Amino acid sequence: MANSVVSDDYELSRVHTNDELGHEDDSRNPAEVEQTLPPADYGRGAYVALACCTAAQAPIWGYSVSFGIFQEYYSNPDHGIDASPGAIATVGSMQMGIMYLLMPVAFVILSKYPYLRRWCGPLGLALTVISLSASAFVSSIAGLIATQGALYSIGCGLLFSPISLYMDEWFVQRKSLAYGxxxxxxxxxxxxxxxxxxxxxxxxxxxxxxxSWAIASALLTLPTLFFLKPRIPLSTVSRARPLSFAFLRHASFWMMQFGVVVQSLGYLMPSTYVASYASAIGLSSVTGPILLAVFSTASVPGSLVHGMLGDRLSATKLVLLSSFGSALPVFLLWGLGRRLSTMVAFVILYGFFAGGFSSTWSSMTEEIKRDDRAAETSLVFGLLLGGRGLGYLISGPFSGSLLSIKDLLTEEPLGYATKYGPMILCTGITAILGAWAPLWKGARITGRATLTTCSSLFIAPSR
Structure with a gap:
């Protein structure tokens, strides 16, 4: 791992040096170039980068992770938005979905042309503030989809892309912890x-x-744009770096990508509808914000713990832990109870395990790179982010269709008996299928072992 990163650092530094000095080649070896770079994982530069990347999550995600509150607000006929709950949920799913889908394209361009990274942040901030401000003056679902759903997510994506690439440069041995x-x-x-x-x-x-949130986003983002610096010097001319896409030929990538897409399909449903669900089963109006806050609170240690484990455990074990840990509370708590205590227990457990799923991606990336050492970490990571975006985009209209299956609430003391029952089942099933890669790998190993056993029993050895 360290050697591959040193080589990547060397290539970037050599391009930068050659561009400035006009040389065709640099005779220094990778170890010499690595010594000229700030230390990875430790030191002031790494800690400042981590602090800036963490602080930047507020303006990037602050609105979208709280969209459940706006979902309930916009769904109220008194507030002037004439649209179905499914259409409004599409706005929330687009906020994250388009941003994540933008990642593969942005990561490819920014990895191939690193000098463009310095422009992404200011451009993303401008687009974010403008689109969010414009959404305050629209009164139709089409206007919300265009401003909050499309333009806002593109702006946030442009803010997030260089941040992730800088994180990949500054952290090597403690990458999973840093992302956590x-x-x-x-x-x-x-x-x-x-x-x-x-x-x-x-x-x-x-x-x-x-x-007010548009103004706050600008004020929170500007300091991070000033202090966040790359570890590897950016080239000043447009020289493209060669990128390897050979990892796309390996089944390990596609199995993990499938798991990310399916897990993302159901992941947003609880946070999007938990406020509406609490109101529908007769809980007080303050219950929705409380449940969302508890969900996010549980996701904090969930991300940290999964991140720390990612530097020690294999991707197989980590993904299984997150997937089954999040599926069980869906089936046993959300589905089997409608009391406040049950809902609080559900969002705590689900927030911890499902909220930590993103922290497993560094381990996934390392496992994919075992099949193809030429694969760039940032490129693989960007494609996994794109898979999450695809799942998010499908989630909005899909969740609306799930709600239309059952029209009425019943008096049965089960979440399955409400009109949210199909959604509960879907959330649990997609959580399990998030572990598709480990399940597929285990099925292959079991199948081979079974064939070997059968062969030894029924096929006579040659003499």
Whole structure:
């Protein structure tokens, strides 16, 4: 791992040096070039980068992780949005879905042309603030889809892409832990934001709430753009770096990608609908924000623990832990109870295990690179992010169709008996299928062992 990163660092540094000095080649070996770079994993540069990347999660994710509050607000006919809950949920799923789908394209371009990274942050911030501000003045579902759903997610994606690439440069041996801390920053945002947005909506209304968040996003992002620096010097001319896509020929990548897509399909459903679900079963109006905050709170240690384990355990064990750990509370708590205590236990357990699923991607990337050492970590990571975006985009309209299967709530004391029953089943099943790669790998090993046993029993040895 360290040698491959040294080689990557050397190639980038050599391109940078050759561009500046006009040389065709650099006779220094990778170890000499590595000594000229700031230390990875430790030191002021790495810690500043980690702090900036973690702090930047607030403006990038603050609105989208709290969209369940706006889902309930927009679904109220008194607030002027004439649209079905499924159509409104599409806006929330697009906020994350398009941003994640943008990642593979952005990562390929920024890996091939590193000098473009310095422009992504300012451009993304401008697009984020403009689109979010414009959404405060729309009153139709089409306007919300265009501003909050499409343009806003593109702006956030442009903010997030260089951040992830810088994280990949600054952390090598402790990469999973670093990403776990970064993802926990995203989860931490969801602890306070549901309460804040709920309070602002009640006191000041939708327009003032959105405009205030647009201003806050700009103020939070500007310091990170100033202090966040790359570890590897960026080239000043447009020289393309060669990228290897040979890892796309290996089944290990596609099995993991399938698991990411399917897990993402159901992951957003609880956070998007938990406020509406709490209201539908007769819980007080403050219950929705509380449940969202508890979910985000549980995701913080979930991201950290899965990140720490990712530097020690294989991707197979880690993904199985996250997938089955999140599926069980869906089936046993959300599906079998409708009391507040049961819902609190559900969001704690589900938030911990499902919220830590993103922290397993570093381990997934390392396992994919065992099949193809030429694969770039950032490129593989970007494609996995794209898989999550695909699942998110499908999730919005799909969740709306699940709600239409059963029209009425019943008096049965089970979540399965409500109109959310199909959604509960779907969330649990997709959580299990998030472990598709380990399950597929285990099935192959079991199948081979079975064939070997059968051969030894029924085929006589040659003499």
């Amino acid at each position: 801390i970064m993802w926990s920053g995203k989860s931490s945002v969801g602890v306070a934001m549901p309460f804040l947005f709920s309070m602002l909506l009640r006191k000041f209304g939708l327009r003032a709430t959105i405009l």
